[in-house]
Amino acid sequence: MSAPAISIKGRAFGDRVLLALVILLSIAMIAPVLWVIGLSLKDNAELMADPNSVFRLPYTLRNYFNTIGTSSVFLWVLNSIIVSGGLTLGTLVLSSLAGYGFARLNFPGKNILFVIVLFGLAVPEQAVLVARHQIFSILKFHNTYHGLILPGLSASFGVFLMTQYFKAIPKELDEAAMLDNASRFRTFWKVLLPLTVPAQATLGIFTFLGAWNDYLWPLISATRKDMYTLTVGMASTQTNFAQSEGIGFLMAQAVFAGAPILIVYLFFQKYIVTAVSGAAVR
Amino acid sequence: MTADIEIRNVNKHFGAMSVLEDLSLSIKAREFIVFLGPSGCGKSTLLRMIAGLETVDSGEIAINRERIDHLPPGKRGIAMVFQSYALYPHMTVRDNMAFGLENIGMSREVIDARINEAARILEMPHLLERKPGQLSGGQRQRVAIGRAIVKEPKAFLFDEPLSNLDAALRTRTRLELAQLHQRLQSTMIFVTHDQVEAMTLADRIVVMNNRRIEQIGSPMEIYERPATKFVAGFVGAPAMNFIDATLDRSSGNATARFSDGISVRTAISSDLLADDKYSFGIRSEDVRIVPPGQGNADGVVDVLERLGERTLIYIRLGDGQQIVGSDVGNSRVAVGHKVGLAFDGQKSHLFSAAGRAWHAREA
Numbered sequence: 141m142s143a144p145a146i147s148i149k150g151r152a153f154g155d156r157v158l159l160a161l162v163i164l165l166s167i168a169m170i171a172p173v174l175w176v177i178g179l180s181l182k183d184n185a186e187l188m189a190d191p192n193s194v195f196r197l198p199y200t201l202r203n204y205f206n207t208i209g210t211s212s213v214f215l216w217v218l219n220s221i222i223v224s225g226g227l228t229l230g231t232l233v234l235s236s237l238a239g240y241g242f243a244r245l246n247f248p249g250k251n252i253l254f255v256i257v258l259f260g261l262a263v264p265e266q267a268v269l270v271a272r273h274q275i276f277s278i279l280k281f282h283n284t285y286h287g288l289i290l291p292g293l294s295a296s297f298g299v300f301l302m303t304q305y306f307k308a309i310p311k312e313l314d315e316a317a318m319l320d321n322a323s324r325f326r327t328f329w330k331v332l333l334p335l336t337v338p339a340q341a342t343l344g345i346f347t348f349l350g351a352w353n354d355y356l357w358p359l360i361s362a363t364r365k366d367m368y369t370l371t372v373g374m375a376s377t378q379t380n381f382a383q384s385e386g387i388g389f390l391m392a393q394a395v396f397a398g399a400p401i402l403i404v405y406l407f408f409q410k411y412i413v414t415a416v417s418g419a420a421v422r
Numbered sequence: 423m424t425a426d427i428e429i430r431n432v433n434k435h436f437g438a439m440s441v442l443e444d445l446s447l448s449i450k451a452r453e454f455i456v457f458l459g460p461s462g463c464g465k466s467t468l469l470r471m472i473a474g475l476e477t478v479d480s481g482e483i484a485i486n487r488e489r490i491d492h493l494p495p496g497k498r499g500i501a502m503v504f505q506s507y508a509l510y511p512h513m514t515v516r517d518n519m520a521f522g523l524e525n526i527g528m529s530r531e532v533i534d535a536r537i538n539e540a541a542r543i544l545e546m547p548h549l550l551e552r553k554p555g556q557l558s559g560g561q562r563q564r565v566a567i568g569r570a571i572v573k574e575p576k577a578f579l580f581d582e583p584l585s586n587l588d589a590a591l592r593t594r595t596r597l598e599l600a601q602l603h604q605r606l607q608s609t610m611i612f613v614t615h616d617q618v619e620a621m622t623l624a625d626r627i628v629v630m631n632n633r634r635i636e637q638i639g640s641p642m643e644i645y646e647r648p649a650t651k652f653v654a655g656f657v658g659a660p661a662m663n664f665i666d667a668t669l670d671r672s673s674g675n676a677t678a679r680f681s682d683g684i685s686v687r688t689a690i691s692s693d694l695l696a697d698d699k700y701s702f703g704i705r706s707e708d709v710r711i712v713p714p715g716q717g718n719a720d721g722v723v724d725v726l727e728r729l730g731e732r733t734l735i736y737i738r739l740g741d742g743q744q745i746v747g748s749d750v751g752n753s754r755v756a757v758g759h760k761v762g763l764a765f766d767g768q769k770s771h772l773f774s775a776a777g778r779a780w781h782a783r784e785a
Contacts (some may be wrong), residue, residue, distance in 0.1 A: 312508035315475050316569075320522030330521070334512045382506030 165173045176398075180204070184386025191387075197253055203392035211396055213393045215366060216373035217400060222285055223369055224351035225357070227292040231347045232340055235295055239302025240328055241335075244314065254303070260296030265356065273360055283367045288358055298343050305339040306332065341411035345404075370397050424608050425499070425576035426451045426484045427472065432481030434467055435643070440554055441467050443633045445481070449569040454603050457613045458620040459630035460656065468630075469579050469613045473502050485576055496525070501570035501725050502579040504616040505586065507562045515565050516550040518615075519572045533572075540571040543605070554583035571700065577609040584619060595621055617657050629653050647781045660734060660746045663709065664773070667702040669695060670776065676772065678702040682741040684719040684751045686765045689782030703771040710764040711735055711755060717762035721745065723755055737763060 152342065181199040207213060207292040241247075242254050272291060273282075281287035309332055317327040368376065374397055378390060405412060427449040442464045449455050451503040457465035470476040472483055474495035480528055483491040490498045497655070501522075509518050512533035516537055523533045545562045563583060570578055580599075584592045587670040600623055603610055614620055620627050621641040629636045629644060629652075648654035654662045667678035670685070671692035680684045688701065714720045723736035724744060733753040737745050747763055755761055772780045 229711065243513075272562035288550045310506060310508065312506050315473075315495070316502075316504065316510070318495040319502050321498070321525040322521070326525065331510055377718060421776065 157327045163183045171351055173398075174315045176394050179388055180395050182388050184388045187214035187387050199225050204395075206389055207392045207396060209385040212365060212368070212373060213370070213396050217397060219285075219288075219362075219368060219373075220352055220370040221400060223288045224348050226285065226289045227351045228344050230289060230293045231295045231298050232344055234341060235298030236292055236333060236336065236340065237308045239304075240332065240345040242299070242303040243306030243309075244311075244332075257296050257299050260294060261300070265291075269356070269360065276361060282361050283364045287361045287368075288369065291357055292347070292354075294344075295347065298347065301339055301343055302336065305336050310333055338411070341408065347411050348404065349401070424451045424616065426487075427577060427609065427611075428482075428484040428487070429468075429472070430482045430669065431482070432468070432471065432483065433479045434464070434471060436475065436481055440633055441509050442471075445633075445635060447628060447635065447638070448554040451518055451609055451710045452607050454600075454610045454612065454623055456624035456627045457611065457630055458615065458617060458627050459636075460615060463630040465613045465615075465628075465630045465631050467612060469472070469502075469581055472502060472577075472611065472730070474498050475502075475578050498524075499576040501575035501577075502581065503563075503566045503570050503583045503732070505582040507554075507566040507583075509562060509565055509569070509585075514551050514553055515546070517556075517563060518554070519569045519690035522569065523575055535776075536572040536574070536635045537568075538694050540568040540654070543602070544568050544570065552758060559587055563587065564597060568601075571606070575608070577611065580604075580610065580612040582614055582615070583612075584616070592619075600625060617659065621657075622684070627657075629656065631656070646769075648771070648778055648779055651701060651777040653769060654773065654779060658705060660706050662703045662705050663745050665702045665743060665745070667700055667772075669700055669772075671695060678770070678772065679717075680741070682719075683737075686718050686766045686770060688770045688772065689768045689781065690770075692778055693733050695772065696697050697774060699775065701773040701775075703773055704769065706734060706746040707732075708766040708769040709745060709749045710766070711747050712762040712764045713751040714760050714762045719763045720760060721763060721766075721772055723759045723761060726753075726755065726757060728753075729781055735761070737761060 175194070178194040180203050181201070182194055183198075183200055186193045213320065236256070242250065242257075276282050276287055281290070313331055313335075316325055317331045322330065353371060354369070355371040355375070358372045359375075362368050362372055365373075365376075374393065377393065427447075429445060429447040432442055432445045435441070443505065444467065445464075457468060459465045459657050467476055471478055471491070474490070474493060477669050478491045481491075482489055485499065508706075510521065513521065514760050518538065519537045520533050537550070538547070541550055544567060546561065546564050546568065549557060549565065551560055555566065557565065563586075566583065584595055585607045587595060596619060599612075601622075612619070612623060621644075624641055626638060627641055627644050628638050631652050637644060637653045639647075639649075644653060648657065651664070654664075655664070665680050667679075667680055669692075670677040670679060674692060675688055676690050676692045676695055677687045678704070686704075688702075710717070719739055723735055724738050725736040727734040727736075730752070733749045733751060733755070734748055734754065735747045737747055737753055739745060745763060747761075751753060768782055770782075774780075
């Protein structure tokens with residue numbers, strides 16, 4: 141009779157250790173965020189004199205007002221939203237259509253084409269960067285939204301994910317729709333596509349976050365300040381720290397920059413957790 | 423609405439593999455036809471060809487004398503219930519039933535009226551706003567049937583629709599399907615490998631094996647007068663007993679002699695039989711258990727299966743062959759007992775080496 145009691149006690153101890161680890165990890169994650177917020181609420185001159193003043197009153201919102209008044213951060217956020225949103229939407233549309241095609245249609249060369257698409261997973265962006273830069277230069281695509289969006293649309297992972305997801309949907313549903321007199325497009329649109337929402341959410345979240353955090357291609361393609369995305373804009377300000385109004389101002393920009401992604405996270409929390417744990421793909 | 427269905431000389435291949443060979447079949451209007459056969463015999467393929475989900479390599483399929491084998495599935499005027507039900511998981515029951523009607527541009531009022539009528543027939547008005555994931559297996563099955571009913575099709579096709587249900591629900595749904603057929607008076611084609619479903623539901627059974635039709639007939643015809651050894655062995659539980667026999671055709675009716683000297687006088691005319699070697703067939707209920715020495719043969723009881731209303735008794739004969747006999751539910755026989763077997767020669771069958779069957783003349 142004592143064995144279960146020991147086991148329960150052992151489990152309770154294990155749970156406590158786990159809880160302590162989770163708390164430690166949470167502190168490690170949240171501390172930089174709190175640090176940023178704290179710095180953004182301090183006067184720049186005071187921080188310059190003593191960085192530890194972040195722990196003392198007084199706090200001020202002046203950096204936020206300055207950011208709103210003088211910084212380009214809102215333009216960069218807007219650019220990032222347009223680029224990330226456009227890229228996400230485009231990727232979802234193209235990957236869904238391609239995935240459906242690979243999973244459900246029979247056409248000559250299908251398998252070879254699928255291998256070619258998958259091969260895209262193995263090619264690093266850096267390998268095609270120069271060629272892409274030249275092509276976009278000739279086409280005058282640099283410093284445009286489509287110049288920032290187009291490269292990301294060749295989403296091998298998205299096509300692969302959606303193909304596998306469509307394949308997992310029973311073909312009887314297509315057949316039932318055929319017997320229900322539905323056209324191929326209506327079957328795709330009304331029957332199959334709604335069933336891929338979990339995969340679309342996974343793909344959409346990864347694509348959006350990837351595009352939001354992308355630095356390399358926007359750095360090359362967006363050379364005009366008004367076309368900077370957030371990552372490039374923030375980096376340009378930080379590398380010109382001497383000409384900025386100080387660390388508090390930079391941190392206020394960072395808070396504004398982080399807000400949209402935080403909102404996205406709050407809205408799609410459930411899907412993000414599922415996506416990260418891989419449950420949506422099963 | 424109902425339909426007669428004519429299948430003429432239909433062939434089907436998947437790559438190099440032949441699935442159906444020169445198959446012809448006439449299904450009358452309002453008939454409940456069951457395609458029965460083991461896995462891989464081609465019965466589901468035939469059903470899917472009628473539905474339009476598989477192409478016809480050669481031959482014709484006609485509904486009400488109009489060729490339909492070139493039409494897409496949605497234009498054939500038929501409805502199908504799948505083994506997996508194939509309900510659209512993201513739609514409510516109502517939307518599942520409405521989808522096919524919306525696709526042909528039917529007005530909302532007519533759609534609602536049909537859905538409500540089907541829900542009333544199937545006693546599921548309370549399920550209309552639920553999604554398939556919120557339904558039990560039996561309820562999903564009803565919805566799948568409801569989705570077929572609302573289309574008011576010329577014919578209903580069922581592809582093993584009961585195989586995912588538990589035993590009790592299967593029995594109940596079987597009965598409901600029979601009642602539904604009586605009520606709708608539609609042509610229904612039902613595919614199964616379960617002979618009980620076939621026997622209980624069918625007006626006529628089409629027994630299929632190895633790409634061909636073995637026999638078409640009413641359930642009792644199939645059971646009592648199987649056309650081939652395959653049908654005799656496949657239909658009926660337990661399977662028919664088969665014993666290798668040589669024939670004595672010296673009198674009007676043939677006498678079957680087994681290897682250990684046992685003989686049974688059949689009611690099959692000797693004139694019909696040309697060869698000497700046949701397989702003697704008899705069903706378990708035609709093998710009575712009698713005291714040792716009082717039947718055609720004696721044997722030792724191997725296994726007992728008590729089914730309640732009767733007891734199946736597996737008896738080992740002197741030459742090692744096993745025969746299944748039948749006794750009353752509370753049979754006193756026990757494993758290891760020596761018993762006698764009385765074969766009812768009037769109900770015995772003979773099968774040639776090629777599998778063709780001979781039976782006693784019909785009374």
